[in-house]
Amino acid sequence: MENMQRFGHVVMLGPTNAGKSTLLNRLIGQKISIVSPKPQTTRNSISGIITQGDVQAVFLDTPGLHRQKRGIAPLLMRSAYAALAQADVVMLMLDAAQYARRIDGLAPDLKPVVKAVGDGRLPVLVALNKVDVVREKVKLLPVLEAIAEALPAAELFPISALTGVGVDELLKALLSRLPEAPHQFDPDEVSTAPVRFLASEIVREKLFLALGDELPYSMAVTIEDWDEKSKPGLTKIRAAIHVGRESHKPMVIGKGGERLKDVGQKARADIEEMLGTQVFLELWVKVRRDWTDDPSFLRDLGLGQ
Ligand SMILES: Nc1nc2c(ncn2[C@@H]2O[C@H](COP(=O)(O)OP(=O)(O)OP(=O)(O)O)[C@@H](O)[C@H]2O)c(=O)[nH]1
Structure with a gap:
């Protein structure tokens, strides 16, 4: 018997500059740039597709949640929520180095995420990016604690999208959360x-x-x-x-x-x-x-x- 295929949408959340593009480039390379999605998928926000054996993941990018405080249209928020409605897994990308230096920025950045996905309905994986520039790793502890408190069901992955540290583990975890369903893309x-x-x-x-x-x-x-x-x-x-x-x-x-x-x-x-x-x-x-x-x-x- 053929193995059951798994397919799903990974919605990426996170403030700008956290390193989402860098991570996607590492995961998908040039295949990102332009894809030809089937009509039922939200075209605009597709940033990349990964197919690994029986698993296919579509990555959807959502600038909305984190730009709201800078006053950019509610339209973006709506598109973020529309993407979340399709999500099977949420990946929250954060710049851990920034919070290791100054933790005050973390709570306001987590707030919209907790509001959107804090109910535990969807698996949330947090990529704590840029750990390569955090020399004193103990500085990450309060960051990890604060995230665990705000999102108790989330799994945390310290990574460096730039050097690749921790990226395989993150990808493996993301893919393993996708449901059984046929692939939608050749x-x-x-x-x-x-x-x-x-x-x-x-x-x-x-x-x-x-x-x-x-x-x-x-x-x-x-x-x-x-x-x-x-x-x-x-x-x-x-x-x-x-x-x-x-x-x-x-x-x-x-x-x-x-x-x-x-x-x-x-x-x-x-x-x-x-x-x-x-x-x-x-x-x-x-x-x-x-x-x-x-x-x-x-x-x-x-x-x-
Ligand atoms: N040191 C270090 N720098 C990183 C890492 N990942 C990303 N960066 C840098 O952080 C900056 C922002 O990275 P991007 O990948 O453009 O961030 P983004 O989240 O896609 O940003 P937006 O497109 O604005 O949403 C770039 O200068 C990257 O080189 C990392 O793991 N370590």
Whole structure:
């Protein structure tokens, strides 16, 4: 029998600057940037998706709870509560170093969290971040005590998102709290959708640089084929450069194909760096008259409705 899958939403709370982005970058890397969620998930707040074996976790970011005191719209608060309504686990991220220096800031930072999730309905995991800069670890004790008092059911994890200390334990605990449910995202789709787009942007950037003033006004790049399966460690990409007129084609290609070759080499180097694999990049130029008026093509480029 197949193992039961587990799936759930991890809602991240915490004041700005606590280190949420740093932690997510460490956990998910570049796969964060742009994902293509299914419609039922709150699109705007998705910051990353992790799939590890049978477990898939969607991380939702919520700036709302902690910015309220600075007077930013109740809308943000509502979006935080909307995210919390979907939460299976709450991760509260705090800058422990800051409170180790001055504990007075802790109570006001905990207050909105206690109000929102202090009833114990959801598992709350507290990441006490930046412990790498706390030299005297005893200074953490009053911080730990105050959190344990305010959120008695919470589990505490001293970590450093920067160095990685404690991060594995935190992730393991987060994943283990997710309920049995089928995965909602295809891990391949999640990982390649954003990088495909970024790859096309890289090609476009190199074209802009190479063409300078000669740049045709209507030019677009689409990824026609993306193959990372046929050979491990190699990503084969076929990208089309669309120009609006036949006369633009030689401008892009250059004498003896030199310009296109140069663009391809530069783009390939950047895409390799982004993907961390070798890349075989094939570029070709397509003339597509009046594509700027073609709604279905614009949609393909992500520009239409
Ligand atoms: N020393 C140390 N610095 C850290 C650690 N984690 C994050 N930082 C630093 O803290 C600052 C804020 O980190 P971010 O990850 O941007 O914080 P954030 O919570 O995403 O902030 P917002 O995007 O404003 O919500 C950055 O300068 C990070 O380099 C850590 O574990 N140790």
